[in-house]
Amino acid sequence: MPTLLVTGGCGFIGSNFVRHLLATDPATQIINFDALTYAGNLANLTDVVKHPRYTFVRGDVTDREQVRAAMGRGVTDVIHFAAESHVDRSIQDSGPFLKTNVIGTQVLLDAAREFGVKRYVQVSTDEVYGSLGDTGLFTEHTPLHPNSPYSASKAAADLLVQAYQHTFGLHAVITRCSNNYGPYQFPEKLIPLFVSNLLADQQVPVYGDGMQVRDWIHVLDHCRGVEAAWRKGRSGEVYNFGGRCEKANLHLTHLLLELLGKPKSLIKYVADRLGHDRRYAIDCTKAERELGWAPQVPFETGLRETIEWYRANAAWVAAIKNKDYLAYYEKQYGGR
Ligand code: NAD
Ligand code: DAU
Numbered sequence: 001m002p003t004l005l006v007t008g009g010c011g012f013i014g015s016n017f018v019r020h021l022l023a024t025d026p027a028t029q030i031i032n033f034d035a036l037t038y039a040g041n042l043a044n045l046t047d048v049v050k051h052p053r054y055t056f057v058r059g060d061v062t063d064r065e066q067v068r069a070a071m072g073r074g075v076t077d078v079i080h081f082a083a084e085s086h087v088d089r090s091i092q093d094s095g096p097f098l099k100t101n102v103i104g105t106q107v108l109l110d111a112a113r114e115f116g117v118k119r120y121v122q123v124s125t126d127e128v129y130g131s132l133g134d135t136g137l138f139t140e141h142t143p144l145h146p147n148s149p150y151s152a153s154k155a156a157a158d159l160l161v162q163a164y165q166h167t168f169g170l171h172a173v174i175t176r177c178s179n180n181y182g183p184y185q186f187p188e189k190l191i192p193l194f195v196s197n198l199l200a201d202q203q204v205p206v207y208g209d210g211m212q213v214r215d216w217i218h219v220l221d222h223c224r225g226v227e228a229a230w231r232k233g234r235s236g237e238v239y240n241f242g243g244r245c246e247k248a249n250l251h252l253t254h255l256l257l258e259l260l261g262k263p264k265s266l267i268k269y270v271a272d273r274l275g276h277d278r279r280y281a282i283d284c285t286k287a288e289r290e291l292g293w294a295p296q297v298p299f300e301t302g303l304r305e306t307i308e309w310y311r312a313n314a315a316w317v318a319a320i321k322n323k324d325y326l327a328y329y330e331k332q333y334g335g336r
Contacts, residue, residue: 002077005033009045009081011040012039014034031075035059057069071114075117077120079123083123086150087151101157102160105161109170120161120170122157124157126176126177130277137281139240140239176239184219190214190252198266201266207276208273213247213279218243221241221296239286240282244284244295247299
């Protein structure tokens with residue numbers, strides 16, 4: 001029976017992945033290793049906390065001894081989601097991004113070698129490819145051209161993974177996905193921020209002219225892709241995942257206003273993000289061909305369900321926005 005170390009399992013994608021795998025794979029033990037930073041939330045997994053194949057370990061991927069202790073629980077496979085993930089925060093302060101995303105990956109790779117891990121998956125991002133013009137798609141052969149401190153730290157981590165695969169023969173696969181949306185996404189990212197603000201009749205800050213384009217994919221489609229890469233990916237290969245769903249931010253904002261029945265006056269144009277990437281779009285034919293994967297959730301269906309999830313989970317959003325969830329950690333763990 002595989003014992004899978006999932007790092008960052010208390011975040012948005014990691015928690016969706018843990019729930020998905022527990023529901024669909026009766027043979028895998030999951031150890032969720034998460035530092036519980038501001039983005040990690042135990043409330044994202046309250047429904048599985050007592051599951052017999054699930055264990056939570058609080059730990060930091062940059063801490064060698066904590067990582068080794070977790071690996072020593074019989075880990076056979078690793079899926080590395082843990083990261084500092086928000087571009088705007090990386091522009092404010094790149095330090096935590098270099099530490100967690102680069103050093104954390106190095107520590108994990110060393111431990112994977114030491115403990116003879118069979119399969120290692122690095123969850124990366126399409127942002128490592130930089131920005132596209134009006135046409136074209138990112139393929140796995142697009143040269144790396146990261147533009148933000150976040151994407152630079154993710155690209156550096158990808159290069160380390162490739163170096164460990166080449167030098168030490170570690171079985172390692174890299175996935176690069178476009179923009180995810182769905183339940184449990186921290187309300188600093190566009191869709192959960194805008195939906196939660198609009199539900200409360202608050203304004204939504206559109207950066208610059210709002211004509212930047214992102215390729216949206218439902219988080220469960222991404223999780224299924226990561227799972228396929230783990231099970232079937234060839235060592236040393238990169239697999240792109242995307243939703244074939246390009247939307248300009250402003251058009252997406254108009255769609256959200258329409259679905260929520262809110263007026264355009266709630267749009268607030270604000271200063272642009274520094275170095276803002278103009279367009280991302282993914283060619284995911286390699287993953288379709290080699291992994292038998294394809295995005296399944298139609299965008300409007302997924303978006304409507306996501307809006308309803310945020311409406312039904314207003315308390316989850318409120319606890320984050322008023323930082324109540326941090327007090328919960330203080331009580332549970334005596335400080336962060
Ligand atoms: P998130 O910010 O919601 O969650 C990150 C998780 O990692 C949190 O639970 C946090 O506590 C944990 N973490 C952070 N630093 C840690 C450390 N030092 N040690 C252990 N745990 C730590 O992020 P997300 O949106 O779920 O993204 C997960 C991964 O997917 C990231 O690697 C990100 O780069 C990648 N990704 C995200 C998207 C997206 O649209 N959100 C798209 C493609 C790829
Ligand atoms: O492409 C994958 C990446 O998608 C992941 O690697 C990142 O972890 C994830 O955060 C996301 O990065 P983006 O920067 O694209 O996502 P974000 O939700 O921050 O912004 C989406 C777009 O919306 C982007 O063009 C900036 C814009 N935006 C964002 C926010 C938060 C606004 O106009 N206003 C906002 O308030």
